[in-house]
Every structure is written in structure tokens, then in C-alpha cells.
Amino acid sequence: MAELSNHLMALTVVAYLLAMVCYAGEYAFGKRSHVGRAAARPAVKKQLVGAGAPVSDTVDAELPPPPDDTRVKEDKWGNIIARLAVAINGVGLLLHFGALLTRSIAAGRPPWGNMYEYILAATFVASVIWMAVVLRRPAVRHLGLFATLGLVLLLGLDGMVAYTPVGPLVPALNSYWFYIHVSTIILASGIFLIGAVPAAMFLVRNGWDEGKRSFPYSLGRHVGSAATLERLTFRLHAFAFPLFTFGALIAGPIWAEASWGRYWNWDPKEVWAFISWVVYAAYLHARSTPSVKRNVATWLAILGFGTMLMNLFGVNLFFGGLHSYANAGGM
Amino acid sequence: MTIVEERPAPAAAPPPRRTNPVLALLRNSWRQLTSMRTALVLLFLLAVAAIPGSVFPQRPVDPEKVSQYYTAHPDLAPWLDRLGIFGVYGSPWFAAIYLCLFASLIGCVVPRLRDLVRSLLMTPPDAPRRFERLPQHAELPETQTTAADIARIMRRHRFRTVVREREDGGWTVSGEKGYLKEAGNLLFHISMMVVLVGVGFGHWYGWHGNRILVGGQDQGFCNSVTQYDDSSLGSRVQPSDLPDFCLNLNSFQATYQSNGQAKTFNATVSVTQDNGKAQTRNFTVNHPLRLKHANVHLLGHGFAPILRYTDRYGVSQTKVVPFLPIDVMATSEGAAQFPDVNIDPKTNKRNPDLQIGFEGRYLPTASSTGGATSVYPGENAPALFLTAYRGDLGLDVGIPGSVYSLDQSEIASGALKNVSGAQPHELKPGQTWTLDDGTKLEFLGTRPFATLAIRYDPAQRLVLIGAVTGLLGLMLSLGLHRRRVWFRALPGSGDETGGNLLVAGGLPRTDYPGFGDEFNALVKAAEEGKP
Numbered sequence A: 001m002a003e004l005s006n007h008l009m010a011l012t013v014v015a016y017l018l019a020m021v022c023y024a025g026e027y028a029f030g031k032r033s034h035v036g037r038a039a040a041r042p043a044v045k046k047q048l049v050g051a052g053a054p055v056s057d058t059v060d061a062e063l064p065p066p067p068d069d070t071r072v073k074e075d076k077w078g079n080i081i082a083r084l085a086v087a088i089n090g091v092g093l094l095l096h097f098g099a100l101l102t103r104s105i106a107a108g109r110p111p112w113g114n115m116y117e118y119i120l121a122a123t124f125v126a127s128v129i130w131m132a133v134v135l136r137r138p139a140v141r142h143l144g145l146f147a148t149l150g151l152v153l154l155l156g157l158d159g160m161v162a163y164t165p166v167g168p169l170v171p172a173l174n175s176y177w178f179y180i181h182v183s184t185i186i187l188a189s190g191i192f193l194i195g196a197v198p199a200a201m202f203l204v205r206n207g208w209d210e211g212k213r214s215f216p217y218s219l220g221r222h223v224g225s226a227a228t229l230e231r232l233t234f235r236l237h238a239f240a241f242p243l244f245t246f247g248a249l250i251a252g253p254i255w256a257e258a259s260w261g262r263y264w265n266w267d268p269k270e271v272w273a274f275i276s277w278v279v280y281a282a283y284l285h286a287r288s289t290p291s292v293k294r295n296v297a298t299w300l301a302i303l304g305f306g307t308m309l310m311n312l313f314g315v316n317l318f319f320g321g322l323h324s325y326a327n328a329g330g331m
Numbered sequence B: 001m002t003i004v005e006e007r008p009a010p011a012a013a014p015p016p017r018r019t020n021p022v023l024a025l026l027r028n029s030w031r032q033l034t035s036m037r038t039a040l041v042l043l044f045l046l047a048v049a050a051i052p053g054s055v056f057p058q059r060p061v062d063p064e065k066v067s068q069y070y071t072a073h074p075d076l077a078p079w080l081d082r083l084g085i086f087g088v089y090g091s092p093w094f095a096a097i098y099l100c101l102f103a104s105l106i107g108c109v110v111p112r113l114r115d116l117v118r119s120l121l122m123t124p125p126d127a128p129r130r131f132e133r134l135p136q137h138a139e140l141p142e143t144q145t146t147a148a149d150i151a152r153i154m155r156r157h158r159f160r161t162v163v164r165e166r167e168d169g170g171w172t173v174s175g176e177k178g179y180l181k182e183a184g185n186l187l188f189h190i191s192m193m194v195v196l197v198g199v200g201f202g203h204w205y206g207w208h209g210n211r212i213l214v215g216g217q218d219q220g221f222c223n224s225v226t227q228y229d230d231s232s233l234g235s236r237v238q239p240s241d242l243p244d245f246c247l248n249l250n251s252f253q254a255t256y257q258s259n260g261q262a263k264t265f266n267a268t269v270s271v272t273q274d275n276g277k278a279q280t281r282n283f284t285v286n287h288p289l290r291l292k293h294a295n296v297h298l299l300g301h302g303f304a305p306i307l308r309y310t311d312r313y314g315v316s317q318t319k320v321v322p323f324l325p326i327d328v329m330a331t332s333e334g335a336a337q338f339p340d341v342n343i344d345p346k347t348n349k350r351n352p353d354l355q356i357g358f359e360g361r362y363l364p365t366a367s368s369t370g371g372a373t374s375v376y377p378g379e380n381a382p383a384l385f386l387t388a389y390r391g392d393l394g395l396d397v398g399i400p401g402s403v404y405s406l407d408q409s410e411i412a413s414g415a416l417k418n419v420s421g422a423q424p425h426e427l428k429p430g431q432t433w434t435l436d437d438g439t440k441l442e443f444l445g446t447r448p449f450a451t452l453a454i455r456y457d458p459a460q461r462l463v464l465i466g467a468v469t470g471l472l473g474l475m476l477s478l479g480l481h482r483r484r485v486w487f488r489a490l491p492g493s494g495d496e497t498g499g500n501l502l503v504a505g506g507l508p509r510t511d512y513p514g515f516g517d518e519f520n521a522l523v524k525a526a527e528e529g530k531p
């Protein structure tokens, strides 16, 4: 079963890679495609009511039909590739689920007993959220290239630096608060991770709209309108933040109190969770401070993403501490 | 995100008055401090300031690592120490940041609380003159719907509603909804203050201590500062404030996976509180023993070999000495010291050159090939490997040394000599070892020991309550939306035609994608005249 899980994990990465290639194909082909132009169109209403006003998402879809036949043909190709991309992405998601499920069966417990499993689960959440977003709002489909790129990188790193063979939980992890703690943090992390994609693309798109044409900004041409991206960024972060608050700052300390006697120990994982929390709080703050520009606020979200990565990979690699439960036997 | 600032416009500037420059400076600083931008900068600083605490060892967390750092970087360490790098979260600069943040928070919350109460007391404001400027507006076809109908509809949708009739027969209905958003936001920020206060109180009035508790009636522990291996009391706690209880470790069970990974632990103790009757209680990792005003947490466990030494005059002494595990397979290191031996009954004088000490390792499962480490954490093939030393143990100097090793400086100076050769001597339980001078050491077996952390934090519950209400506030704040809706009947429209000409306008005061739908539903209900 553990073997199977490893194979499925490898296949997941392959599927995401393929999906990424297809998204990239659509990105190139779909220049004049329906969605591409919808995305490239500046949000007209933005100026009207000011950023952050409730521009209905349907704006992007209300477009006149393509005027001539050659374009229809190209649209067709772009669309086919795009459908294929989403379909392969979906297959990847199923494989991802399979990897998680088999791992869990092999270990006889939920799949989040060590960093490897934790990242596997968090990326799964990220992938699910991405799927939900792309199915509900085709206008942001162009983000697929970057979403799958992120998934491939994270899963690749997970397999390379964090891989741990299947093992039972050490007694300290055998607590239902631990399950609550880890599952909510995984959920929140997954959402934060995927939230960085629209955040980054908003910054790129914003640069494009300001007339920047050099490399990262040139990517901004085909992603959805700046306002759509910004709002998606906010919605994802606003959803993940209370979850993270509960998982990291309530359930975690409750469990720590029962286990170590202190609800807060300032060990490196806790320090970085605290830092992430403060940075994301700063993002939410900045976003609702009228005098702070949206792109400044969004940089804070990107910074938050950096701190999450630090917690996923950096802390385990560099610092150790009470939370280094990847190694066996410690109480 | 507030789209239209609803705050009352500042009153016309009062005629310039000569104010005290100090007061003016203070007022300006306070205004700066309580601005949201400052709060943002302070939040950011707080995040940055927390980083060194994860990079450098922290004294309250792991004093051992700090000393290691001192030996590794003898030049740098004292400087870092002066900057508070080894105790970031208790350092003045860290405190400065969060205290500023909370001053800012108070300065921010108080006026907003006042505004919220005021807006709750006031009725929703009258409609703006022109609806076309609002993000949502609609003109309704002529209807029979009256002001009362619309007010009923709005109230059914839980808007706070007020009807204003004008002399000319026109009327407006104003509704506002989502006050809980602001209330939730305030609840969140106030809860943050509660948490900080709780953490502070915990530091003042809490205490904790660590203790290794060896099994057996003769090894019991009663709660007092001197009985701890190490302890720390909050600044408002006196040693006499510690609650009264005694513990005896009756038994300790551990089970392991075949690969040696720990599966379960279970400690059974007898407890006496306030001189009451002894009770037998179980506890384990994650399930502490909760006593009155103290919690006993199981942090680790190990083995304490029982050693009987018989000296030249035939006098025996028995000691139970805990050996500390150094790896996951419970390879354990420790030392047994016998300072009061080889006392000549004639002179009754202790000879400092004839003290005896043993140092070495205990392996709960020694490998058949004779490695220096244990291969399994349970006692499957226990073996004790000891080196014997005779001479001055150096215990009389009065400097408390570690009880888990002999005084290395005494060995270096030659005052304490190895008398058993370079190879440690192996002892199985029950075996006796006769030393070069005819004295004997018997290894009688082992007893388990438990490493306990005993803690009390009286503000713990307050912190938890603060955190939970904070979360609740956060959810209200992020999940709800404040918005206003108005309906207006154009003046005189109802007179001859019998129908009303209505216009409607809507203003979401925060980013709220669903507002358009809600507004349209309200307009539709108003058109039909029924909710």
C-alpha cells in the first residue's frame, strides 16, 4: 500500500505537469480566444465605482460573439486545449487523492503524521480549491498554468526533501486535538498556498495595466482582470485566515497544553505560525486601510506565502524543535 | 473596505488658538500611533521581531542549547545576549513593539466602539438625493406598494428600517443591515487585548518545575521548590504559595512498536493533596494529571539502576540512580556516587581518597554483538556498562554539579582515579562485580522513572476565552457585510394615478459580491408588494 501511494504520488506530479503543459498551450493559443479576450479586457466598471466595489463577476462573460470565422476556429483550438488542461488537472486531483488515501490506509491513520504527509495533504487542499475556483469561474482559467506549476514544485520538493516512510504516530501525536489542530491547519495552508497564485498574478497584471511590458509583467496580458484577481485573492485569504487562527492559535495551544503543559512554547514551528498569522493579519488590515494601495497589500499576502513555505520546509530542515515529529520516538 | 466614508465631516476649523506645544505634540503622536497605518507597521515589525527567536536558541525554551552556542561562538554570544537575542519574547524591544501595538489598539477600538453605539442608537440615515450615483439603483414600474409594505419587507429581511414621510406626500424608507460586522471586528480586537492581559497574568502568577520521579515509595516527591530539579516561579509567586501535594510513582508502563518506536505510556501514581487520603491516579502523554492548582505532565521516562555497594568494612549502601536516555532506543547515561563509604569504624572519619564513583551506560537491550548503544527501548536484554573511580568525588566543595556524571575536573586533576581499566565493566541484573580492593558492586535491577513537568497558569482559561471570542469576532467581521438600501416614492406620484413611482438605491459599505442579487431580490419584492 505504501508503495502504491508513492507511485500514485509520482503519477500525480506527472498529471499536474501535463495539465501545466496544456494550460501553457492554451496560454499561447488562446490569445484571441473567448476567455483570453475576456480576461485581457480591462475592467470598465472599476473606474466607475472605485476598486473593491462589487463588480459583478458576470461582466467577464458578457461578451459579443467572435465576429469572424477564422477566429472561431482558433477559439475552438484554444478551448479544446483548455478543456483538456482542466480535465488532466482533474485526473491529477484524483491521483492526488489516491496517493493520500493509500498512504492513510498503509499507516492506519489520517495522513498527516509527518511533514511529508502534511505537505501532501496541504497541496491536495490547494488543488481542490483551485478546481472549485476554475469550475465556477472560467474567467480565471489562465491561472491554471501557475497553479499547476506551484503544485508540481511543492510536491516535487515534498518528495525530495521531506519524504518519510510510513510509520505510526509517536504517543505525543495521539490526541484528538492533534487531529483537529493539524487538519484545520492543512485546510488553511492549502487555501493560503493557492491564494498566492491570484495574488502574484494580480501584481503582474497590475504592472501590465500600468504599462510595464518586461518579463514578469508580460505574463499579465492573458490573466483575468486585475479587479477579479484581487477579489479572488482576498476571498481566499479571508476564508483561510479564521481557519488558520483556529488551527494554529487555538487548537494547537490546547493540544500543547495537554501534551507539554504550556499552551505556547515559542518553538520554531510556533514562531513561524505566529509570523504567518501576523503577516496575514497585516494583509487583511492593509486591504481595508483606504490609504494603502491594493498592490502594497497584496505584497503582504505574497510575504505571507513566503512565511508558509518557511514553515513547511524551512523550519523542519533548519531548526528542529518540539514539533520535529518527522523523526521517530521523541515524546 | 468602506466605499463612501460616512463619518460626519469635520467641523469647520476652530479659530487658531495658541495651544501648549507639548500638548499638541502629545496629541499628534497619539493620533499617529492610533492610525491604521501605524498599526500596520507595528504588526509588520512584530512579525520581523519574532524571527530571531526561531533562529537562535532561546533560554526559556532550551538553556542547554544556549550554553552550547556560547561555547561555539564565544565572541559573538555575549553581544547577542546583550541584545536579548537568547530571550527574544521577553526582551524589552519585543515588549515595546507589542505594547505600542496594544496602545494603538486601544486608541483605535475606543472611538470605534463609541461610533458603533452611536450608530445603533441613531436611525438609519435618510436617502441620498440622487440614487444614480450609488453602486446599485433601480426604478420600479408603477405599483400599489406603500411605505408600510416596503418597511415590512425590509424588516422581514432583517434590515433596521425607518420610514420618513414628507409634507408633499413623498416618502423614503431607509434600511441598514450588518451591524454585527463592526461589532465582530471590535470583539476581535478587544479579545486580542484580553489575550495579552491573560498572557501577562500567567507570567506573573504562574509557576512551573521539572522533576524526575523514580518509582517506589522511598522515592516520593512533595511539592516544594527545593524538591524540583529545576523550577521557575512567576514574579508574584512566593515559594510558600505552592499548593500542597505529594506524588509517588507506583508503576510505569511503556509499549513499543517492533521497530522501537514508542506506542503508549502510562504512569500510575498515588497522590495526596492537602494531607488528605492517598488516591491512585493514571496519566499519560496528552492526558496530564490535573490536580488542584497544578497539572502534572508526563514528558519522558527512563530507567534507574539499583546499585548496592559494599565497602572494605563490609558496610553496604543501596542507591537508585536515574540514567538519562540519550537516544530513541533509550541508551542511557548516568553516574552513581558513594561519598560516605570506606569509613573506618575505629576513627569514624571519612577518607576523601577512598570515595567511590561509577559512571557509564545502561542499555535496556544490549545487542548480541556488543555495540555501545541499546537496540530496543524496552528491557529485553538489560546490561550496565560501568567504569569505577576511586578518590575525591569533589562533592564537598559545595558547588552543585550534575548528578548524572562525575566531576570531570577531579578526574583530570588525578584526585579521582579510574580503577577498573579502559574497558567498562559489564553487569547483568543480579551480577556482582568485585573491584581491585575487594569491595563489591551489585546490580540489583532497575526501577522506572518518569520525567514530570508540573505547571500552573491561573490565566490559562482567560486566554482561551479571549482566543475563542476573538475567533468568533473574526468570523463575524470577515463573513458579514454592512449595507444600506433606500426606497423613495417620488413626491405626488401616488395622487391621481393611484400607483406609486418608486426608485431604489443600495450601498454596500464593504466589498460584497452578492449585494447585487440581494438588492434585486428586494426590489422585486417591493414591486410585488409582498416579501
Ligand code: HEM
Pocket (backbone or CB within 6 Å): A280, A281, A284, A285, A288, A289, B001, B002, B033, B034, B035, B036, B037, B039, B043, B101, B104, B105, B106, B107, B108, B109, B185, B189, B192, B474, B477, B478
Ligand atoms: C493586535 C493587533 C491587531 C491584529 C492582530 C489585528 C487584526 C485585524 C484583522 C485580522 C482584521 C480583519 C478583519 C476584517 O477585515 O474584517 C482587522 C481589521 C481592522 N483593524 Fe485590526 N488588528 C490589530 C490591531 C489594530 C489596530 C491597532 C487598529 C487601529 C489602529 C486596528 C484597526 C482595524 C480596523 C479599523 C479594522 C477594520 C477594517 C475594515 O473596515 O474592514 N487594528 N484587524
